[in-house]
Amino acid sequence: RAKADGRDMARFFDPSMQNEADRRAAFELAMRDGLSLGEFRLFCQPQFDGHGRLVGAEVLVRWQRGEHGLVGPDDFIGFAEESGLILPLGEYVLEESCRALARWERDPVLACLKLAVNVSIHQMRDSDFPAAVATILDATGAPPKRLCLELTESVFAENMQEISERMYALRSQGICFSLDDFGTGYSSLAYLRRFPLSALKIDRSFVHDIGIDPASGSIVEAIIALARKFKLEIVAEGVEHEAQRTFLVHGGCSSMQGFLLGRPLPMAEFEHMYGAAGAGHA
Numbered sequence: 001r002a003k004a005d006g007r008d009m010a011r012f013f014d015p016s017m018q019n020e021a022d023r024r025a026a027f028e029l030a031m032r033d034g035l036s037l038g039e040f041r042l043f044c045q046p047q048f049d050g051h052g053r054l055v056g057a058e059v060l061v062r063w064q065r066g067e068h069g070l071v072g073p074d075d076f077i078g079f080a081e082e083s084g085l086i087l088p089l090g091e092y093v094l095e096e097s098c099r100a101l102a103r104w105e106r107d108p109v110l111a112c113l114k115l116a117v118n119v120s121i122h123q124m125r126d127s128d129f130p131a132a133v134a135t136i137l138d139a140t141g142a143p144p145k146r147l148c149l150e151l152t153e154s155v156f157a158e159n160m161q162e163i164s165e166r167m168y169a170l171r172s173q174g175i176c177f178s179l180d181d182f183g184t185g186y187s188s189l190a191y192l193r194r195f196p197l198s199a200l201k202i203d204r205s206f207v208h209d210i211g212i213d214p215a216s217g218s219i220v221e222a223i224i225a226l227a228r229k230f231k232l233e234i235v236a237e238g239v240e241h242e243a244q245r246t247f248l249v250h251g252g253c254s255s256m257q258g259f260l261l262g263r264p265l266p267m268a269e270f271e272h273m274y275g276a277a278g279a280g281h282a
């Protein structure tokens with residue numbers, strides 16, 4: 001989804017590199033090295049229900065890249081998708097996420113959470129993906145019903161039959177799916193029924209405009225009504241202000257995440273903060 005090329009790599013422009021091909025090759029090499037050196041780090045953002053109870057978390061990857069510091073996913077996911085590196089990167093994120101879920105089993109608070117992991121359409125295109133996920137679940141001992149995969153509306157531009165079969169195969173393992181950034185992409189309402197989805201995530205652009213632009217409030221209400229009809233849960237992202245939270249809670253939004261409620265934290269800090277023995281419960 002994130003646009004690659006210019007935007008991704010502009011920040012890493014090395015003036016000694018004359019052409020685009022060299023820059024891409026260097027960036028690819030840096031990412032490969034980063035992967036093998038374990039420079040990609042999982043951050044975790046908490047999700048709360050309307051009563052303020054912690055119900056889940058979303059995994060967000062970052063790249064701790066030497067002198068470049070902490071690099072956000074918008075600066076490398078697009079490139080990873082174009083270069084194919086999204087497959088090993090996605091597998092790494094999934095494996096680390098499942099390791100976390102297995103650890104969380106031993107914590108009375110964290111054991112109840114669902115963990116949402118972003119999955120690229122490139123991973124879904126891979127016919128071996130369901131088997132790879134099964135292997136990871138097996139090897140880590142993560143409870144599949146705690147794992148939720150987030151897809152974007154770009155799945156609707158694909159061979160829907162194939163993607164939907166793959167989703168059913170994953171769902172039969174106990175995994176659920178949510179549709180990320182809902183309302184920004186290709187969605188046709190007719191498509192919603194073709195996929196085994198559990199939740200819609202309202203894109204943060206709509207949440208941002210609640211209370212600013214009356215139309216956004218109406219869009220949010222319409223998405224919530226739609227989700228009810230389709231028996232889907234609603235997750236709102238990008239909740240930054242109390243007025244947005246109140247609006248969403250009154251509208252019947254099942255869960256939400258955002259800077260108001262909790263920033264993404266490095267996995268270990270998340271566990272420390274939100275686990276049973278953690279700072280959040282002192």
Ligand code: C2E
Nearest residue numbers: 060061072073074077093118119120238239240258259264
């Ligand atoms: P997303 O899945 O929609 O993730 C939500 C983004 O919103 C995250 O940005 C998060 O840090 C940010 N966010 C959370 N709360 C707030 C808020 O209150 N206000 C604002 N303004 N932003 C908030 P991040 O971490 O930069 O991730 C950007 C995108 O990168 C993600 O969007 C997702 O599409 C992609 N991404 C992240 N991790 C992965 C991954 O492991 N695999 C894949 N394929 N994509 C990933």
Ligand code: MG
Nearest residue numbers: 058118150180
């Ligand atoms: Mg997401």
Ligand code: MG
Nearest residue numbers: 180181201237
């Ligand atoms: Mg999103």
Ligand code: MG
Nearest residue numbers: 180181203204
């Ligand atoms: Mg987004």
